Amino acid sequence: VQLVESGGALVRPGGSLRLSCAASGFTFNHYWMHWVRQAPGKGLVWVSRINSDNFNINYADSVKGRFTVSRDNAKNTVYLQMNSLRPEDTAVYYCARDGGGLVPGLDYWGQGTLVTVSS
Amino acid sequence: QSALTQPASVSGSPGQSITISCTGTSSDVGNYNLVSWYQQHPGKAPKLMIYEVSKRPSGVSNRFSGSKSGNTASLTISGLQAEDEADYYCYSYADTLEIFGGGTKLTVL
Numbered sequence: 455v456q457l458v459e460s461g462g463a464l465v466r467p468g469g470s471l472r473l474s475c476a477a478s479g480f481t482f483n484h485y486w487m488h489w490v491r492q493a494p495g496k497g498l499v500w501v502s503r504i505n506s507d508n509f510n511i512n513y514a515d516s517v518k519g520r521f522t523v524s525r526d527n528a529k530n531t532v533y534l535q536m537n538s539l540r541p542e543d544t545a546v547y548y549c550a551r552d553g554g555g556l557v558p559g560l561d562y563w564g565q566g567t568l569v570t571v572s573s
Numbered sequence: 574q575s576a577l578t579q580p581a582s583v584s585g586s587p588g589q590s591i592t593i594s595c596t597g598t599s600s601d602v603g604n605y606n607l608v609s610w611y612q613q614h615p616g617k618a619p620k621l622m623i624y625e626v627s628k629r630p631s632g633v634s635n636r637f638s639g640s641k642s643g644n645t646a647s648l649t650i651s652g653l654q655a656e657d658e659a660d661y662y663c664y665s666y667a668d669t670l671e672i673f674g675g676g677t678k679l680t681v682l
Contacts, residue, residue, distance in 0.1 A: 488671070490619075490673075497576070497660075497662065497673060497674075497675050497676035498611070498613070498619060498662050498664075498673045498676065499576075499673060500664075500670065500671045500672060500673055503671065512669050512670055513670075514574060514670060515574050515670075516574075548618060548619070550619075553621075553624070557621075557624055557628075557630060558607055558609075558624055558625055558666075559607075559609035559621050559623075559624030559625070559630075559664070560609070560611070560619070560621060560664070561621050561624075561630060563618040563619055563620075564618065565618055566618060
């Protein structure tokens, strides 16, 4: 199992960014996927989750209305579209697989991609 | 969406046992047996150590154990080893969202 995030960058406040997470080594369309972020020197914060067929999606209040999660099962990739970015969105963003019925927990994680929101 | 409450730090000597608590509410920890624990070393991605309150994924040492009573979950590490020094986070399902604890820094003296 491998998860590889990409797309992190330095962006101005109010700007947009799209993160990608490419998955391999498992049947991607069988699993929920999550995004988790970690501001520098701070703790983990859950951001969003998406079920296997794009129909069940949830967000943390802090990003609701600004971030959109989606997935392309044909490309084994999950995305996080981030709009109206704020300095407090600065963090390493991880994607993680939810092990589902067998292992309900975030059983595999990517290495993270850094998003910096600053003028 | 307040974070679950964990102690900021705990410490113990090699060979000792420590317990990290994680207090939530009846809407998260108290209502679901979907509490998990993660270990994170500096600069690394988190690692799943416990799921469904007390189950260990394959490959995780049996020195790690979990439990829950009411709105509080706990992680116990027995026979502390130097490599256990890390940050630990609890995590709970809460219906339309999921919540992490604030994290606990474990120092092995």
